Amino acid sequence: MKLVTVAGPPSCGKTSVILRLTETLSKVGSRLGVIKFDCLSSEDEHRYNRAGIPVKLGLAGGLCPDHFFVANIEEGVRWGQRQGFDLLVCESAGLCNRCSPHIRGVLAVCVVDNLSGVHTPAKIGPMLKTADVVVITKGDVVSQAEREVFAFRIKQVNPRAAVVPMNGLTGQGSLMLERHLRTAPETPDLEGVRLRFSMPAALCSYCLGETRIGPDCQIGNIKTMDFS
Amino acid sequence: MTETTLLHLTIDNLLIRHPYANDFFSLLGLPCEARHLTVEAFFSSLSDERLNDLGLLREQLEPRLRAFISQMEDLRSESLPTLQNVTLCGGRDKDGRPEDIRLELHPGDVVSVVGPTGSGKSRLLADVECLAQGDTPSGRRLLIDGNAPDENLWLGGEQRLVAQLSQNMNFVMDVSVREFLSLHAESRLVEDIDVAVGQIFSTAVLLAGEPFKLETPVTALSGGQSRALMIADVACLSASPIVLIDEIENAGVDRRQALDLLVKQEKIVLLATHDPLLALLGQRRLVIRNGGIADIIETSDSERALLQRLNRFDRKFAELRDCVRQGKRLDFDLGDFLADCLPHAEQGFLD
Ligand SMILES: Nc1ncnc2c1ncn2[C@@H]1O[C@H](COP(=O)(O)OP(=O)(O)OP(=O)(O)O)[C@@H](O)[C@H]1O
Numbered sequence: 001m002k003l004v005t006v007a008g009p010p011s012c013g014k015t016s017v018i019l020r021l022t023e024t025l026s027k028v029g030s031r032l033g034v035i036k037f038d039c040l041s042s043e044d045e046h047r048y049n050r051a052g053i054p055v056k057l058g059l060a061g062g063l064c065p066d067h068f069f070v071a072n073i074e075e076g077v078r079w080g081q082r083q084g085f086d087l088l089v090c091e092s093a094g095l096c097n098r099c100s101p102h103i104r105g106v107l108a109v110c111v112v113d114n115l116s117g118v119h120t121p122a123k124i125g126p127m128l129k130t131a132d133v134v135v136i137t138k139g140d141v142v143s144q145a146e147r148e149v150f151a152f153r154i155k156q157v158n159p160r161a162a163v164v165p166m167n168g169l170t171g172q173g174s175l176m177l178e179r180h181l182r183t184a185p186e187t188p189d190l191e192g193v194r195l196r197f198s199m200p201a202a203l204c205s206y207c208l209g210e211t212r213i214g215p216d217c218q219i220g221n222i223k224t225m226d227f228s
Numbered sequence: 229m230t231e232t233t234l235l236h237l238t239i240d241n242l243l244i245r246h247p248y249a250n251d252f253f254s255l256l257g258l259p260c261e262a263r264h265l266t267v268e269a270f271f272s273s274l275s276d277e278r279l280n281d282l283g284l285l286r287e288q289l290e291p292r293l294r295a296f297i298s299q300m301e302d303l304r305s306e307s308l309p310t311l312q313n314v315t316l317c318g319g320r321d322k323d324g325r326p327e328d329i330r331l332e333l334h335p336g337d338v339v340s341v342v343g344p345t346g347s348g349k350s351r352l353l354a355d356v357e358c359l360a361q362g363d364t365p366s367g368r369r370l371l372i373d374g375n376a377p378d379e380n381l382w383l384g385g386e387q388r389l390v391a392q393l394s395q396n397m398n399f400v401m402d403v404s405v406r407e408f409l410s411l412h413a414e415s416r417l418v419e420d421i422d423v424a425v426g427q428i429f430s431t432a433v434l435l436a437g438e439p440f441k442l443e444t445p446v447t448a449l450s451g452g453q454s455r456a457l458m459i460a461d462v463a464c465l466s467a468s469p470i471v472l473i474d475e476i477e478n479a480g481v482d483r484r485q486a487l488d489l490l491v492k493q494e495k496i497v498l499l500a501t502h503d504p505l506l507a508l509l510g511q512r513r514l515v516i517r518n519g520g521i522a523d524i525i526e527t528s529d530s531e532r533a534l535l536q537r538l539n540r541f542d543r544k545f546a547e548l549r550d551c552v553r554q555g556k557r558l559d560f561d562l563g564d565f566l567a568d569c570l571p572h573a574e575q576g577f578l579d
């Protein structure tokens with residue numbers, strides 16, 4: 001079974017991209033499953049169900065969704081193996097720009113959309129910077145120049161990634177993404193495998209549920225700004 | 229450059245050799261003030277904590293810089309994608325009947341794509357856009373200079389062969405026309421940005437008819453002005469030798485001039501349209517029926533002559549649009565109004 005991590009900011013088109021991809025893949029008889037990691041709730045489960053794709057939904061609740069991802073992905077891969085998938089796709093919303101679900105030796109896809117603006121690529125952390133393939137969506141609604149500038153900025157922050165423009169509505173471009181997936185390595189299990197980038201422990205009292213404001217309530221990893 | 233020499237350059241020297249490397253540092257959030265340091269010394273001066281905060285790994289800094297430089301070198305205007313010809317090899321129509329066609333296009337060719345709604349005009353443009361290799365619903369294939377496009381180049385993210393303009397594309401950047409064009413020129417690594425910006429701007433104003441300013445926010449441009457700016461920009465700044473245009477009929481730009489501009493830049497233009505005036509601007513038109521190319525019509529001399537006369541009507545209609553815009557009544561004798569379009573003999577049909 002191949003594993004691929006698909007990450008990107010909320011509403012950039014991850015689910016659309018995966019759904020269009022499955023249309024291409026089902027034609028060649030590939031069996032595909034999805035694990036969706038999200039925070040509080042997700043409609044995506046129904047979208048995958050409707051398309052007839054086996055899906056597991058994991059809600060991180062108060063945790064960083066990427067931390068939640070690492071804690072569960074190994075078991076997820078076992079689930080995928082038991083189901084006999086050829087390809088297991090992990091969709092996770094990059095809500096925390098500092099964390100990233102990408103794993104060494106596992107094909108890493110980052111989805112970003114043209115509408116997010118030309119300054120966005122520089123703002124996204126390891127999720128984009130360590131990806132192997134960057135899919136750019138929503139090119140159908142912006143000008144040629146904006147598409148070119150956006151792709152250029154992506155290539156600047158991640159010069160080693162392949163850049164794949166794709167329309168999440170029509171699926172235009174999904175064939176190229178499929179060809180990249182074909183080169184993905186097999187992932188029988190995740191034993192001894194490491195993340196591409198460390199996730200900060202970053203535990204402060206607020207991570208642990210503190211709601212009161214003020215220095216007396218702050219413990220742990222605190223960083224202060226200079227307002228002088 | 230070998231492994232060691234890059235690391236041993238001072239930042240100053242690195243920036244002299246590769247001015248764009250400045251972006252490398254600023255985009256990663258590592259602006260470098262101490263430019264007398266060598267690259268290696270600068271990298272070692274960064275604390276683990278800082279790198280960690282920025283989502284960077286120390287051992288990746290140097291390979292990243294190397295990849296950045298080679299990426300930028302590839303993107304420099306010298307390595308523009310060029311082509312002698314594009315061949316469209318037929319596939320099948322919606323019922324699976326073979327489309328027996330082999331169409332060779334050359335720089336400067338303008339081809340209109342016509343056919344009823346839903347017949348497959350946009351599909352044809354999409355096939356060209358993705359340089360289809362029998363892998364789209366139509367089964368068409370595209371050859372560049374006689375061969376299938378280089379798969380590795382294509383997979384690696386070289387998508388600069390094709391530029392697109394369509395009715396539902398808008399500007400979403402919140403910047404002025406000047407900033408917008410500068411950003412695009414920078415991304416094309418143009419040497420003299422001000423010259424490029426000025427040239428595209430004046431071309432766009434010419435096409436738009438209604439003037440706008442360099443300081444106008446792009447999102448405040450009218451539909452016609454936006455389209456004019458997009459066309460001028462694609463013609464002058466985009467590297468792509470192939471331009472696809474999907475229905476820009478109502479855009480209110482000088483379409484003839486717009487196409488002339490693209491032709492002058494040696495672009496191959498494919499233009500999907502329902503508008504007779506636009507369709508006749510092509511040297512040929514592909515007639516699409518039920519998903520397949522049913523016919524290829526060369527624009528004849530008499531059609532071209534007719535186009536000249538139809539354009540006069542078009543200008544008359546533009547006058548009417550202006551009247552309506554200016555809040556005037558359309559109160560005139562139609563025969564008189566059209567007198568300079570029609571020879572007297574033809575005027576009978578207006579009665
Ligand atoms: N050769 C073909 N084989 C299979 N499907 C096709 C073929 N050509 C077109 N189609 C499909 O037919 C549908 C309509 O085509 P398309 O959108 O290109 O029409 P159009 O001519 O652009 O219409 P409009 O004038 O309304 O824009 C699309 O879903 C397209 O993928």
Ligand SMILES: Nc1nc2c(ncn2[C@@H]2O[C@H](COP(=O)(O)OP(=O)(O)O)[C@@H](O)[C@H]2O)c(=O)[nH]1
Nearest residue numbers: 010011012013014015016137138166167168169
């Ligand atoms: N115009 C356009 N809309 C898109 C495209 N891709 C996705 N969308 C829309 O963007 C919205 C968010 O997409 P979704 O797949 O749910 O994003 P996710 O949150 O990243 O999974 C949906 O309304 C999609 O229909 C695209 O390429 N073009």
Ligand SMILES: [Mg+2]
Nearest residue numbers: 014015044091
């Ligand atoms: Mg989703």
Ligand SMILES: [Mg+2]
Nearest residue numbers: 349350474500
């Ligand atoms: Mg169409």
Ligand SMILES: [Zn+2]
Nearest residue numbers: 064066096099
């Ligand atoms: Zn996090």
Ligand SMILES: [Zn+2]
Nearest residue numbers: 203204206207
């Ligand atoms: Zn915290």
